[in-house]
Amino acid sequence: MLSAINALCLNSFLVWLSGRLCDRLLELLTDVTANAEMLKNATDAYFSLLQGFIISLDGTTQENKLRFIQNFKWTDTLQGNTPSAQQDAVFELVSMGFNVALWYTKFGSRMSGKEDITENEAKEVHRSLKTAAGIFRHLKDSYIPRLITPAEKGRDLEARVIDSYIIQCQAEAQEVTIARAVELRHNASLVAALAYETANFYQKADHILTSLEPDYTAKWRKYLQLKQCFYMAYAYCYHGQTLLASDKCGESIRSLQEAEKFYGKAEDLCKEYRQTKGPGNIAKPSEQLFFRKLGSLIRNTLEKCQRENGFIYFQKVPPEAPQLELKANYGLVEPILFEFPALHPQWSPEVYASFDLTKGPKDDKAKPKQEEEVKPMKEPDLKPQKDSGCLIS
Ligand SMILES: *[C@@H]1O[C@H](CO)[C@@H](O)[C@H](O)[C@H]1NC(C)=O
Numbered sequence: 001m002l003s004a005i006n007a008l009c010l011n012s013f014l015v016w017l018s019g020r021l022c023d024r025l026l027e028l029l030t031d032v033t034a035n036a037e038m039l040k041n042a043t044d045a046y047f048s049l050l051q052g053f054i055i056s057l058d059g060t061t062q063e064n065k066l067r068f069i070q071n072f073k074w075t076d077t078l079q080g081n082t083p084s085a086q087q088d089a090v091f092e093l094v095s096m097g098f099n100v101a102l103w104y105t106k107f108g109s110r111m112s113g114k115e116d117i118t119e120n121e122a123k124e125v126h127r128s129l130k131t132a133a134g135i136f137r138h139l140k141d142s143y144i145p146r147l148i149t150p151a152e153k154g155r156d157l158e159a160r161v162i163d164s165y166i167i168q169c170q171a172e173a174q175e176v177t178i179a180r181a182v183e184l185r186h187n188a189s190l191v192a193a194l195a196y197e198t199a200n201f202y203q204k205a206d207h208i209l210t211s212l213e214p215d216y217t218a219k220w221r222k223y224l225q226l227k228q229c230f231y232m233a234y235a236y237c238y239h240g241q242t243l244l245a246s247d248k249c250g251e252s253i254r255s256l257q258e259a260e261k262f263y264g265k266a267e268d269l270c271k272e273y274r275q276t277k278g279p280g281n282i283a284k285p286s287e288q289l290f291f292r293k294l295g296s297l298i299r300n301t302l303e304k305c306q307r308e309n310g311f312i313y314f315q316k317v318p319p320e321a322p323q324l325e326l327k328a329n330y331g332l333v334e335p336i337l338f339e340f341p342a343l344h345p346q347w348s349p350e351v352y353a354s355f356d357l358t359k360g361p362k363d364d365k366a367k368p369k370q371e372e373e374v375k376p377m378k379e380p381d382l383k384p385q386k387d388s389g390c391l392i393s
């Protein structure tokens with residue numbers, strides 16, 4: 001068993017170390033050369049220490065006495081100009097977790113933005129987005145409900161915002177699946193079904209945000225809407241191909257006309273998106289090529305159908321667009337289950353007991369926060385103690 005002195009040394013060491021690991025993780029989050037393995041290691045290291053401020057270490061069901069001793073302050077992705085602060089290690093855990101999840105989404109879109117993406121890269125994009133969705137979900141289900149002060153309306157940790165992020169991640173991962181299905185020339189009805197499900201995801205994510213302030217959601221919502229229209233166009237385009245293959249040329253023409261309509265809407269929304277001010281700049285650079293490709297596919301397929309109808313089928317084009325009642329049985333994306341790492345092995349009941357809170361914290365000597373441009377990156381202004389020794393004397 002550790003002597004009291006040893007436990008005391010270890011307690012200041014753990015506080016110091018968690019500060020270092022926090023800094024390291026924050027650095028990585030903005031480092032464009034970081035990869036998923038580096039991030040995973042840094043995340044595990046920090047969270048395994050931070051758990052010592054959260055989970056019960058004295059064998060009782062009582063709240064960890066270290067949970068509320070420090071103030072943590074984070075800026076918000078949507079309302080970055082007014083930071084949120086809470087004196088709660090759980091707030092730190094979920095805020096950092098949120099940013100780690102965001103990192104995975106950005107990492108995924110950066111990679112998917114490359115030209116000539118390889119199969120392995122496509123898989124990694126897919127995995128990153130599913131990992132992000134899993135982290136968001138875990139925070140929402142298991143940790144955010146534990147906050148003493150619930151997140152305010154429209155804040156990152158509020159249920160509506162988190163839900164939209166989860167669904168958007170699933171939708172974006174499905175985009176990768178669709179691109180792959182098209183490349184491998186999979187059955188058009190499978191592509192149509194996946195595209196339709198994806199459009200529905202975007203619609204759902206957009207719908208969740210309707211009750212939030214347009215000031216900070218307008219741009220994000222435009223993005224979700226343009227994606228929804230784009231994938232509706234996609235679904236009608238591929239559904240049209242399926243109809244043509246089963247000699248329903250009239251219906252096929254109608255389906256492609258519907259695709260054209262949605263494509264036009266998506267084009268308009270693209271323009272509006274670019275003109276809308278506000279946070280939510282998550283669009284992918286590759287979008288342009290992807291976009292144009294679908295446009296010409298719709299045009300060419302429609303022309304082909306009209307030609308064939310004039311020569312062979314002579315079918316009437318129905319006034320109503322065909323119903324897309326498609327259910328994709330394959331390729332739907334589920335979040336990857338996420339768990340926080342186990343408690344750091346240096347934490348023990350002895351170390352925990354050696355923290356003496358009755359003497360109160362020292363003046364916080366945290367270095368001043370670097371004031372940065374508001375970006376969707378958070379910066380805690382008070383990190384677990386630096387080199388000034390023990391946090392609690
Ligand atoms: C991550 O941690 C594992 C296990 O400790 C180690 O083998 C690996 O080299 C680390 N990777 C990076 C990039 O730090």
Ligand SMILES: *[C@@H]1O[C@H](CO)[C@@H](O)[C@H](O)[C@H]1NC(C)=O
Binds near residue numbers: 187188189190
């Ligand atoms: C495409 O998939 C549909 C539905 O799963 C199936 O009915 C159809 O036979 C498939 N077509 C081809 C060409 O494989």
